[in-house]
Amino acid sequence: MFFALTDDQREFDGAVRSYLSERFDLAAVREVFEDVSGDGHPASLWKAAADQGWLAVTVPEDQEGLGLGLVEAQVIARALGAGAAPGPWRGTVLAAEAVRLAGSDEQKAAWLPRLATGDAVGAFTLRGSAPGTLTAVEYGGVADVVVARSADGLVLVTGATATPQGSYDGTTRLASVEAGAGEALPGATAEVIAELEARATVLVAADLAGIAREAVSRTVAYDKERSQFGVPVGSFQAIKHALADLHVAVTLAEHAVLYASYAVDAKLDGADLAVAVAKAKAGDAAVAATAAMIQYHGGIGYTWEHEAHFFYKRAKRLAGQYGDADAQREKIATLTI
Template sequence: MHFDFTDDQREIKRTARELLAARSSLERVRAIAEGDGAYDAALWEELVGLGWTGIALPEEHGGVGLGVLELAIVLEELGYAATPSRFLSNALAAQLIVGAGSDEQCARLLHGIAAGAQTGTVAFARDGVAELVPDADSARWIVLVEGGGAGPAARLYDAATGELRIDPRETIDPTRRYARVTVADAAAGEPLEGDVAGGLDRAEVVLAAELTGLAQRALELTVAYVKERRQFGTPIGAFQAVSHRAAQMLLETEGARSAVWFAAWAADAEPVSLSRAASIAKAAAADAGRHVTAAAIQLHGGIGFTWEADVHWLYKRAQLDAALLAPAAWHRRRIARLAAAGVSGGEHPAAPAGGAAPARASEPPATPAGAG
């Protein structure tokens, strides 16, 4: 059994790391966040030109024809750089449409998504209202998912038709744009009647990959700092309390990465294992993203709490990422139910009750309705 990336996958990772180091440095992230929040159009064109917006989409729909694992590699690097971009939201929508869309819908929608011309986004909604929708103000296609007794139901909306009210929202994360989306007409939109739960699982894996990248960058910045910062002539990293905290950061980051890579592999090669693997990945990555970035601020000491310290961009992004789609607590309950039932597949949550409010993103998200 092979437990490493292929040469092509390693090349994707290397290319992404080098490109984003040059085009999306933390200085550039800061400039965008402190400016008007507009994304870097030139960087988007480069990502599209590399084929990454369609990397996990079928070739017959304008994609590259690779898998979720390759997409997860790219998303981990985008998280590592905290890149301000609509790439994540577009990838989430693409994975849900691939899983739940009809042949006609896939043929109609995915070419534009793969080409980066007509982007999409996805979020949970409750009674026609989604409280936290990434990049809704620039998306052409918005997929809203609501729960029910028979499982999650997804509807596709064309933002150009006026079927939705889109109200931009300020959040703690100024590196990404968010909005509150309200359905104006209950009869609007069109259903995605395929495997909605499977599409959501693929989207959760993609989201977990970005969270893992955020944790990795926070870990690296912190290790570099505690090696350099000295007290009483000794690097603070040599103190037991600091080194133990850093070791816990490493443990959570590597645990999340292993879970994400397995889930991405399962999405491509062993779909029967995807439900449990996706829940393990999202729960581990959400916890790692929030805990590791918070620990990074603590271990930076007083400087870590200042606006000038770059670690807060990672912390803020991780809080919002963890609030998107289903919360970690729901995924842990799902893992327990699947283990008790002795199965690997199954279900996905209804919409979080009331939605996850951006202002309270650092608190535990509301329990998904009907997911108890």
Template sequence: MYFALTEEQQALGDTVRDYLADRFDLKAVRAVFEDSGGDGHPAELWKAAGEQGWLAVLVPKAHDGLGLGLVDAQVVARAFGAGVVPGPWLPTLLAGEAVRLAGSDGHKRALLPRIATGDLVATVALRGPSGRYGPSGVRVAADVAGRLTGSALPVEYAEVAQTVVVAATETSGDVGLYLVDPRSPGVTVSGLDSYDGTVRTASVLLDAVSAQRLPGSSTAVFADLLDRAAVLTAADLVGLAREALVRTVTYDRDRVQFGRPVGSFQALKHHLADLHLAVTMAGHAVLYAAHALDVGLADRRLAVAVAKSKAGDTAREVTGTMIQYHGGIGYTWEHEAHFFYKRAKREVYSYGDPVQHRERVAALTIGAPSALSAPPLF
């Protein structure tokens, strides 16, 4: 079976990349990266995300969205990764997915159209301090009255979000998803330092906070949301890995040492060829995982685990190589290599690191013991 992006999906990716190249290039990224006191949420970029439909990609047409799937969303995520783009696109998209999967009709009517247009900035708080991404990592508890107590971190863009989707362990032992207004009494949002300046993170502390439960939520829905987050993060990693590799190859074609272009040395050529293959295979794994989730294939959880572990390992190696193969300039603050490396290093550990996902592969294939919850949970 031939499996590839459609012409429309390829055009979507081209449109996002062209916009970023023209209006939000690495100079604009650097301005956000170096503004450590800023909110990391460029207004013009967010406006474009709403106008161009990047936020509407997963919102159903009935709620003013494009009604597309994860395969389309991962196209946008790859472009954002290639541009090391800041902003709350991914957490807002995931909050919308939580509402779409588990919200009531009223929740969907109230929130999804606003997410699609960019009128609502949202985020997700799905694990606690030092917690793994899964039911065991949730550090917020819900009492019988639906009040939430506990903490979640790191939460992306919590300081600018108007709505937070919080995962909480319920008295039944199930994991529920709750809508929280971060301005509510009992909510404390505190910014966190991050080596990756392309994102802003915070801790969210909840003290008997009143919240709205998404009525369709369950541990299974929570696991599905984590899978979708893992695939989109993996797509971002693939995009940045490909761009880092292209930049490295381009640089080494022109960089001369010992009277010859560095890229002409056999050892470098072989390594770069291996990295090209690794990025290509990671991209295929992400594409298949997105498709598997879109159509509900039986092996979708295995596909997600393969995609996230492969993308994480590959991006980490490629971005480390980018610094090394740029020579002395690659280690400087003035060069953009560290943007890619730091973003990759952070995202490797977002929504399950490669070790966790390989444990998951073992549990799903040969039944090996895993520190994660038993399949099909994350």
């Protein structure tokens, strides 16, 4: 079986990447990164996410969405990772997924169209429990609704007080959210929560795969031009072999993420194993590729002025979300032995 993106999915990927390269490049990312007092939520990027359907990707068509699946969502996530793009896209998509899978008809009608069109910002966390303090919530400070755990399942939290939390990754913003009891999502069974965690893990892994590919591509391009002893440094065996190994690792991660997204959508046996493999491979590949990006750019790679640290810091933060590579390998062992 030949398993790859369809032409439509490739076009979707190209549209996201084209917008980021032309309208929200790394210079725009740097403005967000260095504006430590800002909310990290650029209005122009959010408008594009709404206008181009990035937010509506998994929302049903009868709720103002595109009615697509996790495969298409991971296409967007990978492109956003490659662009080190800020903003609450993933939290909003996951909040919509929680409402779609576990919400009542009234909750779906109230929230899905607003989340799909960008009229509302969502956040999603499985840390902590409502009521109580929810720590390190991505974009909790700008969210209109936060999906969080409760003693009985999941709840929609609105009107919460959020306090900014520091993060070395300036491409995102974190907040501590003081959550009330919230409004219960009636369909939030243990199985649904597990599926939502799997979907969240796949989107994080896709972001990591995008980071990893961009890091390798930029490093290869630079080392073809940078010369030492009269020849490109990329011609040195120690460097080109290391970059070839990274290319293989990133390719394996990309395919693992793609398959995991399909397995979750299709509810295949072994989907949980596929998700664990994808997250382990993507986390390892992204951290290794971004570390090599810094090293193989030479002295400039270590500076604040170069963009390498955007990718490295984003990779280090995301590699630990929903279980780092070691935790995923433990899960793989449990599922297969």
